[in-house]
Amino acid sequence: MSTRLAKGGRLIDRSTRAEFMFNGKRLSGHQGDTLASALLANDQMLVGRSFKYHRPRGIMAAGPEEPNALVNLGHGDRVEPNQRSTTTELFPGLVAQSQNHWPSLEFDVGVVNSYVSRFLPAGFYYKTFMQPRAAWKHLFEPVIRQSAGLGPAPKSPDPDRYEYVYGFCDVLIIGGGIAGLQAALTAGQAGKRVMLIEQTPHWGGRAVVDGDVVEDEPAEDWVKSAIDALATMKNVTLRTRCMGAGVYDHGYVLANERVADHSPGDGRPKQRLWRIRAGHIITATGAIERPLSFAGNDIPGVMLAGALRDYLVNYGVSLGDRTVIVTNNDDAYLTAIALAEAGLAVPAILDARTEVTGDLPERARALDIRIEAGRAVARVKGGKRVTGVEVCLQAGEGAVLEEIVCDAVAMSGGWSPVVHLWSHCGGKLTWSDHISAFIPDTTRPPITHDGSPMVTVVGAAAGIYRTDDIITSSGVVENTSPVPPVWVMPQGAPVALRSKMWLDYQNDVKVSDVQLAAREGYESVEHTKRYTTLGMATDQGKLSNINGLGVLSDALGEDIPRVGTTTFRPPYTPxxxxxxxxxxxxxxxxxxxxxxxxDWHEANGVYWEPVGHWRRPYCYPRNGETHAQAVHREVLNTREKLGLLDASTLGKIIVKGPDAGRFLDMMYTNMMSTLPVGKCRYGLMCDEQGFLSDDGVVARIDEETWLCHTTSGGADRIHGWMEDWLQCEWWDWKVYTANVTEQYAQVAVVGPNARKLLEKLGGMDVSKEALPFMQWADGTLGGFAVRVYRISFSGELSYEIAIRASHGAAFWEMLHKQGAEFGAMAYGTECLHIMRAEKGFIMIGDETDGTVTPLDLGLSWAISKKKTDFLGKRGMERSHLADPDRWKLVGLETLDGSVIPDGAYAVVDGVNANGQRNVEGRVTSTYYSPTLKRGIAMGLIKHGPDRMGEVVTFNKVDGGTIAAKIVDAVFFDKAGEKGNA
Amino acid sequence: MHDLVSALGGKTFEGFAKIREIGPLGMISLRCDLRQKPLAAALKKLGLSVPAARRIVQKGGRSVGWMSPDELLVILPYADVGSTLETLRNALAVIHFLAEDVSDARAVFRIEGEKAEQILSKLCPVDLAGLEPGELRRTRAAQVAVAFWVEDGGYTLVSFRSVASYVMGLLTHSATKGSEI
Amino acid sequence: MLTLQCPYCGVQADETELAPGHEAHLKRFSVGSSDEEFEGYMFARKNPKGVHFERWRHAYGCGKWFLAARDTNTLEVFGTYSAQSTEPPADLVAKIKQKRPDWEGYK
Structure with a gap:
């Protein structure tokens, strides 16, 4: 059983006590524990069920590579699934729940999958759920969904705060072990701006656990003085709990700082995402130990040898009293030595190598530890925990030589350098036969903006494990003690054993699955990954990828470098x-x-409509009105009395200069250079293809100055469009533009009583004679300085009044107060839309969709015939755009007065080549007109203008059709008398 | 004269740094060839000079900032905008130029306190340690355009008026106590 | 996420401060051009793997368009220059040629 030893534990504070809950059980640990070490200290060796077979699983690792010990962390609002207990710091009150079990961790029904596992081979889902199709919806999918997924997603909004921070440095060092610290010291002493980040709360990496000696000092002391030295350097920033998640173009790195994961609700942001731009990146990310593939290598009690050492040294926790070591390299001997020195039994070291020499094995021998060379584990015995191992020859087929009783197995298949960050942005790898691992190919680094290498890898991440080599940065991989490849144990294991050898613990992928994939023709590692799901779990194959690759390349009879790796993608951990x-x-x-x-809109019951990032009033429902009722009231009031519209969002762009007229003649389809000062003209803008892109009223301010109104959503786009042409095409033209959209609030005062209100306010002459339709004037109204445009988008007598934004609210409120006697009432965008549709005015985005020309909309009157060129002129000349069969804009009047559904198509008999119903047009705008008390619409219809009076048929969404007569699009006040009043 | 209302009516927030919406402040957008002599002369009348690229010149309650190779932003008391526009328009009449009042199109914030820099470092992709004295930096704060410079031991930040509430929200979130970096 | 130096204001801009504008040095064809010329202007883009000339706008900065020479494969930036250029500056072309001897050159 796992337990807390009486002594040891360099990271824990034994004087503290941290109570926590696991699966409803109250347990206790110390400050400095991880959740994993605290669980082990409480003999909680079973921590989860596997994904597919629901096999009992224990803690495998001590770091972010952990595949099994994932928990649902927190309670109430703060719930996070899939948290690795090995990297979760213990705090008092922590609540964790194991995952993927039902009804309980100890007794799980899904384990039945395990007994039928030979019927659930790789690609099982692909093979099985093909036919019949109907079974998918009703049988397969519901069952698969039920059993898929690990932790449940949280249900309530996250109560915590998160933030970004942008960081800049000359050198970013990722990883705070000896290699990272040494790199930071070097760069810091050279005066570089340095940032050093470490994913754990502690500095020093493995060296402090392994008791290394660094520059004649114990690693622990060396690390402490290194940190002290770095802390005094103003040019160095140190962050722990900060994980280098991804390396991107031009020295851009994402790092996630877990600020308050271990102190929830303390007022700090829970996590902080660093967006770092580094001149150079040094990855000192260490290495991850590989499991060995023997039968039963997933039974709780089997652990990576280095992890077992971590628990012993860092937390004073032992996994068992009798630990069998199984290895293919020297490093695992450190675990044996540490156990023996802690007074725990190591009945045997089973070393797959036939010759065992070197310092560490000698030290183990000196401690009287039994070392068996050329031996392997045939099978681990036990169910929910290890009870013993069967020993066999590595070279053989698994014949059992002896059984050793034990309660823990420490395994080491060698160490794989963490090359993820090197690889994220294109760094290539090379295979080292010496340590049986991929290492960075320093001749093919990722490069940055100037073509220079962007990332340097140091320490174990580069395959350099000896501290002397790291400190002097003169080491080569060959100095590291060699690791022969051992992909399957024993080498000739039969299928009965191979189908119990786990490669990917989290996704339940076994040696036999990868071999099956190879037999079925999956030769590409990327295909094998997807077919078997090897390396596709939340750990992204940190433990399994190299072993899986070894098995695959053996099965294919290819070298590992030829088979290659799958792609490393950010983030490093979730x-x-x-x-x-x-x-x-x-x-x-x-x-x-x-x-x-x-604020006025808000206070007056507005219902908002998003227009780009703007919020515009859609309508103002009163006394329980529906939106439709409110809109109808607003329309009728505006048509009969007086409506007020907040038109501030309309784009307003000043265009000034000696060449401004010439420039606007290019931008608009119509002639703007001839517009007299004081007058307004409606204008259209097209893109170079000839498609309509924006419209609005242009006012000539003075000889050299025009003010261009754009659509609400279009101001920034059109301003950018103008600047693009001025900067990149006609840069010698003397024109300046300024986007003054937000300088002015704008109010449309609309309706038969509009003039009465303005006359009451006084200050300027707004009579028909002084300010006729399509003119503008500066003046004052009610003491406010204003510019008044006599323009109309509703067909009513209308003034659009621009006023400085700082006066906007006061002016608006004054209009309401003074206008009350004239029936003044605010109206929203839907009312505006209906009134413009009643008048047959087009709306960009309704009548246009980026494929519609002004000619399609019957706007030929707005296209200058005199100009030799304008944007879109050549585009419109293309045969398809000049085709007489193009759909053209008309009005549509339903025969029964109902409203045609939005977007409906006009259908005709027959089907097209794709088997779709033939169509001859579509609706672009459709409304109920409160003025005319019937449905009205506009639409693009084939040969529409030539078919006045004809009836066309539209389909409805719910089936059925609706008949409408083609009519003139101007439904209301065709003579335009109201607007000219 | 009616009361002027700034975008947020002078809202403030006290976190680990102090955030204040100030204004209304007078601002004139001025576009012309910045090498033209009449420009230097016109600015001289205001007690200012033509700023170098990415610089802001501040003197006696007025400033002029470099916005782009052919654009300056003149910042002055709101009440002086009208007369200053007149002055500028008259002085520059001989050259090709544009001068527009943009005072109302902007919201202005002050970020004050020892850790004011941290607020901006959370929102702007800018190396603030490299920001030189008298430098005006145009960039984005989260999702909107802003400009800022160091002034009186804090930062002055300008955004568009319509997003003032969003910007205040960003600054508040970033300055919340406990969020010190 | 790229960084490009704006040649107008000198800021080493983050990609999030920029707006992309596709291929540089397109010649505008308008009224009087053949269908082929117009099609080339509107639609035919080089889209090379390797050396490329692009338009970028310092949208969240000084607002100016500028041009950049970049390797679309390695993301190496050879240089940025004024948008008021009908072709890349000779020294930039020479620099690229030196770094990429196999490059077929501009045009």
Whole structure:
């Protein structure tokens, strides 16, 4: 059984006590524990069930590579699935729940999968759930969904705060072991701006656990003085609990700092995502130990040898009293020595190598530990925990030589350098036969913006394990003690054993699965990965990829370098969505643009409509009105009395200069250079293809100055479009532009009583004679300095009044107060849309979709025939755009007065080549007109303008059709008398 | 004269740094060839000079910042905008230029306190340690355009008016006590 | 995430401060051009793997468009220059030629 020893544990504070809950059980650990070490200290060796077969699983590792000990962490609002207990720091009150079991961890029904495992081979789902198709929906999918997935997602909103921070440095060092610290000291002493990050809360990496000697000092002391020295350097930033997640282009690195994971609710942000731009990146990310593939290598009590040492040294926790070591390399002997020195039994070291020499084996021999060369584990005995091992020859087929009773097995298949960050942005790898691992190919590094290498790898991440080699940075991989390849144990294991050898613990992929994939023709490692799901779990194959690759290359009879690796992709370990989101949640999810009258709208019951990032009033429901009722009231009131619209969002761009007229003649399809000062003209803008992109009223301010109104969503786009042409094509033209959209609030005062209200306010002459339709004037109204445009988008008598934004709200409120006697009432965008549709005015985005030309919309009057060129002119000349069969805009009047559904197509008999119903047009705008008390619509219809009076048929979403007569698109006040009043 | 209302009416927040919306502040967008003599003369009348690229010149309650190779931002008391525009327009009439009042199109914030820099480092992809004295930096804060510079031991930050509330939210979130880096 | 230096204001801009604008040095064809010329102007893009000339706008900075020479494969940036250029500057072309001897050259 696993337990806390009486002595030892360099990271724990035995004077403290941290109570926590695991699966409803109250347990206790110490400050400094991880959840994993605390569980082991409480003899909780069974920590989860495997994904596919629901096999009992124990803790395998002591770091982020842990595949098994994933828990659902937290309670109430703070719940996180799939948290690795090996990297979760213990704190008082921690609550954790194991995953993937039902009804309980100890007794799990899903384990039945294990007994039928030979019927669940690799690719089982692909092979089985092919036919019949109907079974998918009703049988296969529901069952698979039920049994798929590990932890449950949290149900309530995350109560915690997250944030980004942008970091800059000359040298970013990822990994705070000896190699990283040494690199930081070197760069720091050279005066470089250094950032050193370490994913754990502690500095020193493995050297402090293994009791290495660094520059004649115990590693522990060396690390302490290194940190002290670095802390005094102003040019060095140190962060622990900060995981280097990904390396991207041009020295860009994402790192996730777990600020308050271990102190939830203490007022700090839970996590902080560092977005670092580094001149150079040094990865000192160490290495990860590989398991060995023997039967039963997943039974609780089997652990990586280095991890077992971590628990012993760091936390004073032993996995068992009698630990068998099984290895193919020298490093595992450190575990044997550490156990023996702690007074625990090591009945045998089973070493797959036929010759065992070297310092560490000699030290073990000196401690009277039995070493068996050329031996392997045939099978681990036990169910929910290890009870013993059967020993066999590594060279053989698994015939049992003896049984050794033990309660723990420490295994080591060698160490794989953590090359993830080197590889993220294109660093290539080379295979080292010496240590049987991929190491960075320093001749093919990832490069940065100037073509120079962007990443350097140091220490164990480069296959350099000896501290002397690291300190002097003169080591080569060959100095590391050699590791022969041992992919299957024993080498000739029969299928009965191979089908109990786990490669990927989390996704339950066995040696036999990979071999099956190879037999079935999956020769590419990327295909094998997807077919077997090897390396596709949340640990992304940190333990399994190299072993799987070894098995695959053996099965294919190919060298490992030829088979190659799967792609390393960020993040190195999972990063929660909250951290990636940063501050962008709730109110800050995206910027909302508010007009100066926003608060008034809010206070008056507005129902908002998003228009780009703007919020515009859609309508203002009163006294329980539906939106439709409110809109109808607003339309009728505006048509009969007086409506007020917040039009502040309309784009306003000043265009000024000696060449401004010439420039606007290029930007607009119509002639703007001839517009007299003081007048307004409606204009259209096309892209170079000839498709309509924006529209609005242009006012000539003075000889050299025009003011261009754009659509609400279009201001920034059109301003950018103008600047693009001025900067990149006609850069010798003397024109300046300024986007003054937000300088002005704008109010449309609309309706038969509009003039009465403005006259009451006084200050300027707004009579028909002084300010006729399509003119503008500066003046004052009610003491406010204003610019008044006599323009109309509703067909009513209408003034659009621009006023400085700082006065916008006061002016708007004054209009309401003074306008009350004239029936003044605010109206929203839907009312605006209906009124413009009643008048047959087009709306960009409704009548246009990026494939519609002005000619399609019957706007030929707005296309200058005199100009030799404008943007879109050549595009419109293309045969397809000049085709007389193009759909053209008309009005549509339903025969029964109902409203045609939005987006409906006009259908005709027959089907096209794709078997779809033939169509001859579509609806672009459709409304119930409160003015006309019937449905009205506009649509693009083939030969539409030539078919006035014809009836066309539209389909409805719920089946059935609706008949409509083709009519003139101007439904209301065709003579335009109201607007000209 | 009616009361002027800034975007947020002078909202403040006290976190580990202090955030204040200030204003209204007068601002004139001025575009022309920055090497032209009449420009230097016009700015001289205001007690200012033509700033070098990415610099802001501040003197006696007025400043002029470099916005782009052909654009300056003149910052001055709101009440002086009208007369200053007149002055500029008259002085620059001989050259090709554009001068527009943009005072109301902006929101202005002050970020003050020892750790003010941390607030911006959470929002802007800018190496603030490399920000030189008198440098005006245009960039983004989270999802919107901003400009800022060091002034009186803190930062002055300018955004568009319509997103003032969003920017205040960003600054508040970043300055919340406990969020010190 | 790239960084490109804006040639107008000198800022080493983060990609998130920039807006991309596709291929540089396109010649505008308009009224009077053949269908082939117009098609080339509107649609035919080089899209090379390797040396490429692009338009970028310092959208969150000084607002100016500029041009960049970049290797689309390695993301190495050879240089940035004024948008008011009808072709890449000779010294930049020479620099690229030196770094990429196999490059077929501009045009």
């Amino acid at each position: 990063v929660t969505i909250g951290a990636l989101t940063g501050e962008a949640r709730g109110e800050l999810f995206q910027p909302l643009r508010r007009t100066p009258m926003h």
